[in-house]
Amino acid sequence: MHSGRWDSTDEAQGPIGQEVVTNFLDASPAHEVTWTDPVTGASGYLVVHTLVGGLATGGTRMRPGCTISEVGDLARGMATKTSVFGLPVGGAKGGIDFDPRDPRAVGVLERFCSAMLPWLDGHWVTAEDLGVAQSRIDEVFATLGLGQSYHAAISRSATPEETLHRVRDGLGTLTDDGLELGEIIGGYGVAEACLGVADSLGWAQGETSVSIQGVGTMGGGAAWYLHEAGVRVVAMGDAAGTLYCPQGLDVPALLDLRDAFGEIDRTKVPGDVQQLPREAILSLPADIFVPAAISYAIREENASEIAARVVVEAANSATTPEAEAMLTSSGIPVIPDFVANAGAAAWAWWLLQGQVGSDPQDSFTRLKTEMRSKVAVMLGEWKGMGIAPRETGRVIAMANHAQLEGVEIFIP
Template sequence: MTGNITTQQTVYATVTHDVPAWLVIDRIRNGLAFGGFRFSDGVDLDQVSLLASAMSWKLAAHGLPVGGAKAGICCRPDHPRIGAMLKDLASAWRQPLLEHVILGKDMGASDALLDQLYAELGRPQLHLVQTNSPTAPARIRDLSGYVRDMTGLGAVIAAEAAIGSLKGKRVLIQGAGIVGAGVAIRAKQRGAIVGGMSDVDRAVVSANGLPVAELALAARDQERPFCLALLEAVGGTWMPRDQMLAEKADVLFLAAGSHVVTKTLAETIRSEVVIEASNFGLTPDANAALFARNILVVPDIISSSSSAAMTTHQLATGNGWQSGPLWDHIENNIRTAVTNGLLQASRSRVPLRDAYRAMYGTVLSH
């Protein structure tokens, strides 16, 4: 591997069974580009391109082990023709998947869907890593350091870097999928009180906190609506989904979809700090509205970087890190990005996102 960086985005666009799909390579580093594969009927090329760029920015604070990429298909993962679609995409994207790109999970994706894509390709998911490191595992989920709820763990680390210990702090979580449930579990482990959560249909809040860890596992196993399970179990207060944002809290974690918090919703937020655990959970106008109100936003390119960092460090080294040292390294990088970014943001009177880009832009320009 050369260590050189290729920076111009490359787009592979195709249509399968009347459904558009895109693979975008933002840049190639050390011969590789990595990103998730999103299955959503709301995805489009602009979003996939933005996500690919965001992946590179996430990795900048972690030394850019590999370049950023992203894939998306404009349908739900339960589409009746999804198997045939994956076969078409494996053929259409064969060159980049054989030469540079490794795809992991994103919204709507599952291990089974990714396994099927690579089965159609006729290669293991990590065949590009195995070329240089034959003892590396075949799948991302078998890498050393792959732990449950690791995106949530990174978001919680970012929150602690911003405000100190979470012990006794009241947190709200928008989103009850894999990331939202992971944030809840990791935040409770650090002593936080999970005062409210919302899913796609409703929100539930409780002054005494929600028993999230147990119910998260139960909801996953039973494939039941997460907040309905909470409501039935603890008898908390029900409210419309977006109304929860107006509840008072120390920290609000955004762990739902992209650009779901608009300026109008942002103006109702009463939390002191907002953590973007999802990819750009705030619209640009919402970001500006929160900055004008002196509400700190820790952006996704910091707080949603831990999973990508873990994976790409291992891709770049052929699974060469041990889990403990790797996670110590990731935590240190996130805390450094937040701490130094806050100092720069205060001096320059800009949002933390802008300060981060100024600090780490040189990583992406070389």
């Protein structure tokens, strides 16, 4: 890779022509499946954007109002994500239009997965997502006799039992902080994307400020590791509102106050922390803003409120295209979700292929190296040529996808 602009005639990048764009990133999904729950009437969707070697990967989410259009956008994002990181697997996504807090939610998820069994058995590697915990997914897979949600890939392994053992060991490995590696690796990747931004723009970590919308797996994990790195996390937002302290929040203490649904107990928040409305987080001053809660959090009607100098997307599709165009024209680059939040997906595949194991430091080092290098390339193009990070990321994805077409997937 080099610092000049990439285009379809750039021989150093290989055959990245209009045909690749049409057939891959901008193509219609390879498969769409719509399901209706016979008990509750809830709708569920599976969208497989691309298959590589017969496999696609992407989580399963559950939220009220989930649509097939949303799931399709997320599946395309997964296809881009796997390609940017050079993973030999396509992109997919599952979604269920149902409230995960409803006591019937577990049954809905079980029936959805049962209906998707042919895909889960042979082609679709899924995992946790919004409203669905990894532990819940694995419980459902156990009832289906599939063992673990990576089953479609594990079953292709030369040694399925050894691979399953390696995956379970990796997911359950504890870090030095006593956290499960599989639970926090995605948030760690987001933190490294933020630190990569600081490095690329010449900001000292101790003088860099970050605001984070969302305190769940991604947002909470990113906040934890940024705090550990000495970055000032000045604002954290959840469904109940925004917590703000310009000197920096005590991130570990606030994360300890989260309930089962990821909301911070306001009765125990220190008095020096300002409690503001939920939307206030958009306009608070910070070097980096991390939307880590919901899709389409930054929209055309609120993009002008963003006060940060850089946006790092931790949530899938956190910024609408119209809003991103507004930010870009205002000199605010957006590090796209398919890079910033790809840590968990990339790590899972490295684990499946035995490229990392149960030593957390190996995983941290691998992800740090790959995440920072990609952020550096994107911001290098932004600083040098004014090319939006998303466009540079798409070029990388198309180049990698072209090389992966026809590749036979090998899992030891």
